[in-house]
Amino acid sequence: MKKPFIRLKLAEDSHASSAKFSMVITYSIFLLLCLALVLFFYMNSTENARENFWQQQSARLNAAVADMDDVIDTMDAYTRQLLTDSTFIRFANMNGLEESGYIYTAYEIMKILAPKSYLLLKAPISECHIYMSSSGYVISGSQFTEASQYYNSYKSYLAGGYDHWLAMIRSASAKPQVLSTVAYTGLSGSAVFLQDINALMNRNVPAVIWYEIEPVKLIQALLPGWDQRASLYVASSDGTAQFQITDGQFTAFDTPVQLNDILPDGLSEVMQHQSTSGSITNWKQTKVLFQKGGNGWHYTLLLPQSLCTEALGNYDLAFALIFLLAVLGGVVMVIYLVRQNMKPYQQLNSQLLKVKGDNAELQREIDAQKPAVCSAYLRQLLSGHVASSAEFDYIMSFLGLTGQLNFYVLYCVANVQSDLAMDHDVSHELISQYITQYLTIDHPVYFYNMSDRSFVVLAAFDQSASADPLMELQHRVIALHNDLVEQHDIWFYAGVGEKCTEAQKLWESYEQARTAARYTAKHHIFLPYEMIHKDTGSWYYPIEISAKLQHFITTGNKQQVTEMFALIHRENIEERSLSMPLLTLLLSDLKNTLLKSRFLITNVQSESEQEQLRQIDRRLGEQLSFPQLESTALELCSFFTRTAEPSDPIPEVERYLTENYTDPSMCLAKLSDRFNISESYLSHLFKNKTGQNFSVYLENLRLNEAARRLKDPGCNLSSLYLELGYNNSTTFRRAFKKRYGMAPSEMRS
Numbered sequence: 001m002k003k004p005f006i007r008l009k010l011a012e013d014s015h016a017s018s019a020k021f022s023m024v025i026t027y028s029i030f031l032l033l034c035l036a037l038v039l040f041f042y043m044n045s046t047e048n049a050r051e052n053f054w055q056q057q058s059a060r061l062n063a064a065v066a067d068m069d070d071v072i073d074t075m076d077a078y079t080r081q082l083l084t085d086s087t088f089i090r091f092a093n094m095n096g097l098e099e100s101g102y103i104y105t106a107y108e109i110m111k112i113l114a115p116k117s118y119l120l121l122k123a124p125i126s127e128c129h130i131y132m133s134s135s136g137y138v139i140s141g142s143q144f145t146e147a148s149q150y151y152n153s154y155k156s157y158l159a160g161g162y163d164h165w166l167a168m169i170r171s172a173s174a175k176p177q178v179l180s181t182v183a184y185t186g187l188s189g190s191a192v193f194l195q196d197i198n199a200l201m202n203r204n205v206p207a208v209i210w211y212e213i214e215p216v217k218l219i220q221a222l223l224p225g226w227d228q229r230a231s232l233y234v235a236s237s238d239g240t241a242q243f244q245i246t247d248g249q250f251t252a253f254d255t256p257v258q259l260n261d262i263l264p265d266g267l268s269e270v271m272q273h274q275s276t277s278g279s280i281t282n283w284k285q286t287k288v289l290f291q292k293g294g295n296g297w298h299y300t301l302l303l304p305q306s307l308c309t310e311a312l313g314n315y316d317l318a319f320a321l322i323f324l325l326a327v328l329g330g331v332v333m334v335i336y337l338v339r340q341n342m343k344p345y346q347q348l349n350s351q352l353l354k355v356k357g358d359n360a361e362l363q364r365e366i367d368a369q370k371p372a373v374c375s376a377y378l379r380q381l382l383s384g385h386v387a388s389s390a391e392f393d394y395i396m397s398f399l400g401l402t403g404q405l406n407f408y409v410l411y412c413v414a415n416v417q418s419d420l421a422m423d424h425d426v427s428h429e430l431i432s433q434y435i436t437q438y439l440t441i442d443h444p445v446y447f448y449n450m451s452d453r454s455f456v457v458l459a460a461f462d463q464s465a466s467a468d469p470l471m472e473l474q475h476r477v478i479a480l481h482n483d484l485v486e487q488h489d490i491w492f493y494a495g496v497g498e499k500c501t502e503a504q505k506l507w508e509s510y511e512q513a514r515t516a517a518r519y520t521a522k523h524h525i526f527l528p529y530e531m532i533h534k535d536t537g538s539w540y541y542p543i544e545i546s547a548k549l550q551h552f553i554t555t556g557n558k559q560q561v562t563e564m565f566a567l568i569h570r571e572n573i574e575e576r577s578l579s580m581p582l583l584t585l586l587l588s589d590l591k592n593t594l595l596k597s598r599f600l601i602t603n604v605q606s607e608s609e610q611e612q613l614r615q616i617d618r619r620l621g622e623q624l625s626f627p628q629l630e631s632t633a634l635e636l637c638s639f640f641t642r643t644a645e646p647s648d649p650i651p652e653v654e655r656y657l658t659e660n661y662t663d664p665s666m667c668l669a670k671l672s673d674r675f676n677i678s679e680s681y682l683s684h685l686f687k688n689k690t691g692q693n694f695s696v697y698l699e700n701l702r703l704n705e706a707a708r709r710l711k712d713p714g715c716n717l718s719s720l721y722l723e724l725g726y727n728n729s730t731t732f733r734r735a736f737k738k739r740y741g742m743a744p745s746e747m748r749s
Helices: 014-082 086-092 102-120 147-154 162-170 215-222 267-271 306-312 315-340 343-383 389-399 424-439 469-488 503-518 543-554 558-574 580-598 607-621 626-644 650-660 668-675 679-690 694-709 717-723 729-740 744-748
Strands: 125-132 137-139 144-146 177-180 191-196 207-213 231-235 241-246 249-252 280-283 286-292 298-304 405-416 446-449 454-462 490-496 526-528
Touching: 014 102, 014 125, 014 191, 014 207, 014 215, 014 280, 014 286, 014 298, 014 306, 014 315, 086 102, 102 125, 102 137, 102 144, 102 694, 137 147, 144 147, 147 162, 162 207, 177 241, 177 249, 215 249, 267 280, 267 286, 298 306, 343 389, 343 446, 343 454, 343 503, 389 503, 389 679, 405 424, 405 469, 405 503, 424 446, 424 454, 424 469, 424 490, 454 469, 454 503, 469 490, 469 526, 490 503, 503 526, 503 543, 503 558, 543 558, 543 580, 543 626, 558 580, 558 626, 580 607, 580 626, 607 626, 650 668, 650 679, 650 694, 668 679, 679 694, 694 717, 694 729, 717 729, 717 744, 729 744
Parallel strands: 490 526
Antiparallel strands: 125 137, 125 207, 137 144, 177 191, 191 207, 231 241, 231 298, 241 249, 280 286, 286 298, 405 454, 405 490, 446 454
């Protein structure tokens, strides 16, 4: 007997038949995959579900730790805001009632602290107090009394424990710590979050702040909805235990205790292998979850493994139902695809073409902006105004100029010889095309426009190249010149600086190229700097070199200062052999540059620094010489390195924002110009150092000041947004309500 078979009609065209056949194949493969998935899911679904369950618990712990980090950050922000208040700093250094105005100043501090308590509304704390070490008083937004009266009367703590309580308060350090107060309150789980304010600032602010923890709220924040069988152990980065939550009870410690001493037996050995945040480990019948907070605290959560079984319940039945629905859905989907035939493919092709078009448009926009960015970076390199080695490496990487390279800087001038004036935009575009065509060799050529027809060009060559790069450049510039003359009647001149083997010294080659360009002529259209006959009747110290020397000194760049003095000495002593009168004038100009840098040093407080400045002033008043001036310049570099810390400009940026945040024109571009750092690099550095975007940081400064001013009944709400730097009252109110949960008028009332 013959086996039955299916005959297929081929009435459609070959493409439609092929598509339908593809759909049948897809359906068959889908069914086979379903059968394979049945076996796979039955073998692996339970294990995956368990893993997902514990990953969810780890995610919950991570979220709880993040909330705790926010609480700690809020308390830290509250504490650090006090350090910006001059009235508080002055009050902290007053010795008590014997000083005039002490009571009135305390009243002012209470008025300052009262509105700040809004910052702590969502934190799991009940009260915040500050102990003034100089006077022995305790102050808060609602309380001002002696420490002993605070202990015995206001809090009514247990008798006989005052001295120990005071010793605990005075033992605070810069790092926040949680200490138990059960010995003084007699209440189970009572504890405080303690921190020494004085250790947070270079100035003397003898005060200690503590926040009284509400254990129930803290447990709800860290273990929301978890079974009481969960145990949480929290320790600082050095292994010192901060507190623990076991059996639903919060427990802190009145003396430093190591985490290993309070963990159950055998768990400390398991924890030795946990070094990454989010780790999950088996220990006996317990899952150990490990998480690291943003402030360096380590959180160890113990959950019984039975929780997983209880949570999954009838997983097998649920899986069978879901799988059956998936199979039915798959069959329906395949039938739909077969009926629709090629329509989904056409839709997919249309979407793909649209995405490709969008990507091409985006790439065109990026390519259009890249020349402007490259031009800006090239200006920074050639002017020597790169703030740090990190920014320098970033720029070189962006330009693709990495590896062992030699550089030549050309200062080019193009002159139209005909009587017909050429449009500036046309000539600029034309010459730019010629420069790109003729001067692109092994690496991309970068250039920018100095004036109508002046161009600065940077050409890079591999150090391993066997040919002479300068000769190659000469041939190419002459060919470029000849082509411009023949086609457009434009003469093209180029002054070339000496070969630069260290990219950090490109500014020197740039100055040499500018000098060489002044000597170009029709018989010298390509003139290297070394071919110039130096004039011995004048000294070499242009204003650009003076400005660069001052910049290098005030940024603490000793290497560039040494290179700068070597350049000045070589140009004036070795190559020009200046006479004594001219040498005296040169040394006088150098001295004036050093004096400009010297008088930029302000706010010197220590006696050693003042003595150092006096020695510098005496040396600048003595008979001048090259070695003496170079030594003085390097010493000024060291001074700026210690006082200004140029390698990390963010602290100075933060101080500048604190003083100028009310400026309505304050923006990233303005900061970039102010600190001579590119916008993209400053934004990247600011986010890494502060953990916040620039715009968020600026808005926080303005909103904090708004909350402070609203305590004054005379505050004019109609003009407050203008005083804080906002250009629009609606923007101010929206930002304020988002931050504090209420309108400005509601907060003042």
